[in-house]
Structures are given as structure tokens and as C-alpha cells.
Amino acid sequence: MWSLGASLFWCWTGHRPVPYDDSLVRLNKLAVIARGRTAPPADVRPWPLVDFEATVTACLAPDPADRSTAKGLMP
Secondary structure: OHHHHHHHHHHHHOOOOOOOOOOOOHHHHHHHHHHOOOOOHHHHOOOOOHHHHHHHHHHOOOOHHHOOOHHHHOO
């Protein structure tokens, strides 16, 4: 679910959901991503579609137990 949220975040904002320094080696980039500290969506770009923002936010919860399931995203 996290990768779905990350992909939607990237497509909507044009920014990575987890900012990291491009000069880091790949292993260190993955470590930053694994910590799960995503940028708040509203801080990156306005989200006029409240349900879409909620979906992306639910997918990007840092703790996997707090993330929505695919079934949970269905209306």
C-alpha cells in the first residue's frame, strides 16, 4: 500500500514523498525511505480533492499496521 501512496504522491506533486539527499548512496536512500517520514501532502501541493488526499495519506502511514488495505480504500 505504501508504494501505491508513494506513486500517487509523486504523480500529483512531482516530488518524492520522502525527501532525501541525491548524493546519498542507494543503501542510505533506502534507509531514509524506510523510516517513513513523508512530507505532509498539503505542504507540497494543494489537494482540492479531499478524498484523494485522504487515500494517499492512508497509504503513506509510517507504521504498516496503520496503513489502509486495498479493501479499506474502496467506498
